[in-house]
Amino acid sequence: MTASSGRQPDATSRRRFLAAAGAAAAVPAAAALIGGPLAGNARAAAAAGDLPDYAPIPPGALGPALNADGYFAGNIHGNLYWVTDSVYQAMFLSTRNGVVLVDAPPTIGHNLLRAIGAVTQANGRPAKVTHLVYSHSHADHIGASALLGADVVRIGHSECRRLLLREADPNRPAPTVTFDDHYVLETGGERLLLDYHGPNHTPDNIFIYAPDHQTLMVVDVIFPGWVPFKNLAVSQDIPGWIRAQDIAMGYRWQTLVGGHLGRLGRRADGNLQIAYVADLLAGARATIASLDPTPFFARYGNNSWAIFKAYLDAAAAQVAAPVTAKYLGRLAAADVFTADNAYVMFESLRVDYGTLGPFGNHP
Ligand SMILES: [Zn+2]
Numbered sequence: 044m045t046a047s048s049g050r051q052p053d054a055t056s057r058r059r060f061l062a063a064a065g066a067a068a069a070v071p072a073a074a075a076l077i078g079g080p081l082a083g084n085a086r087a088a089a090a091a092g093d094l095p096d097y098a099p100i101p102p103g104a105l106g107p108a109l110n111a112d113g114y115f116a117g118n119i120h121g122n123l124y125w126v127t128d129s130v131y132q133a134m135f136l137s138t139r140n141g142v143v144l145v146d147a148p149p150t151i152g153h154n155l156l157r158a159i160g161a162v163t164q165a166n167g168r169p170a171k172v173t174h175l176v177y178s179h180s181h182a183d184h185i186g187a188s189a190l191l192g193a194d195v196v197r198i199g200h201s202e203c204r205r206l207l208l209r210e211a212d213p214n215r216p217a218p219t220v221t222f223d224d225h226y227v228l229e230t231g232g233e234r235l236l237l238d239y240h241g242p243n244h245t246p247d248n249i250f251i252y253a254p255d256h257q258t259l260m261v262v263d264v265i266f267p268g269w270v271p272f273k274n275l276a277v278s279q280d281i282p283g284w285i286r287a288q289d290i291a292m293g294y295r296w297q298t299l300v301g302g303h304l305g306r307l308g309r310r311a312d313g314n315l316q317i318a319y320v321a322d323l324l325a326g327a328r329a330t331i332a333s334l335d336p337t338p339f340f341a342r343y344g345n346n347s348w349a350i351f352k353a354y355l356d357a358a359a360a361q362v363a364a365p366v367t368a369k370y371l372g373r374l375a376a377a378d379v380f381t382a383d384n385a386y387v388m389f390e391s392l393r394v395d396y397g398t399l400g401p402f403g404n405h406p
Contacts, residue, residue, distance in 0.1 A: 097378050104268030104375035105129075106305025114151060116158035119298050119307070120256040122166075122233060126151055126158045129305035131183070134260050136253070137162055138231025141173035145235075145251050145260055146302065149186035149214070156190070174198060174228060176237065177218055178262040179248040180206040184302060186214045196220055198228065200239050202247035242280040243287035252294055259294045261287065262302030267312035269304055269375040270319060274387045281391035285324075288317050319370055323381075323388040326362040331392060334358050336401035351402070359386035 131148035163170040177199035199218035207217035226237040236252040244263040251260040278284035299308030343349040362385035370377040
């Protein structure tokens, strides 16, 4: 498969846009990728001047500059490489038999093949992708899977297969090689260990470990340099997701591929996020013990949902304020997503951890 095969008509303008926008443009980039109405709305809102301002991104949160095609490909160690468009990341092993690719984010798309082509041209190894590992079933991380063709061996968790068979998305063929707990992928002198530790961000999210390269890839769990994406990475199992941070740190690694944003992770990034999340949970516990629900009941009477909404919004704001102040400048976008993260943590404290507060009193 050549690097130029199947280039789509909009790919050049997309790459130009991404290259021009650089790392600072996650939201405009998303709008451009979707195109049409959303991009129009974003322009309209910007023109109207009603988009909020946020603090500058700490330089240490940003990754390397992108090339003219809109991506960066770098060596991690030995034959292990990573690719980013500054918003998404993939990883690949160049083996004697071909390439083992982990994830195929559609925003990187054909640039995955360009990056693989450049690396294998330099090292003389085969460019053909023989295996594609799915970190999890989400389209934003594997939606370019179909670009790799029909004969690549797709590997994922058994729950990933179940979900993808249900979705029947032609862009995301279901993995044909699946596992429940552990899988060892050995080919061409290289190996990856795939581990399942239970539901976290999704029910099927796995840990991809390259022990010979001291590298762990786990997606949508740790966000090096940045606060987690909105609502604690839109995770389906919050206690499982919080535990997944610790499970990740339990592996021996020096490099983390988090699947998002523009740079690789170091162990300090994991520890810093764990501290941020622990502060959110501690803040939620303190808030549920201290926030007086009386004014909310008095104001909204028989409108139960209004009571809940106003109380939970106030709780999230109370949790978020000191955490935002503490991490602004240390974690990028602390002022962007901490209120949303606090809201989800507070609700998880109630329904997952069972600390129901004023809405859990036995009559
Ligand atoms: Zn995801």
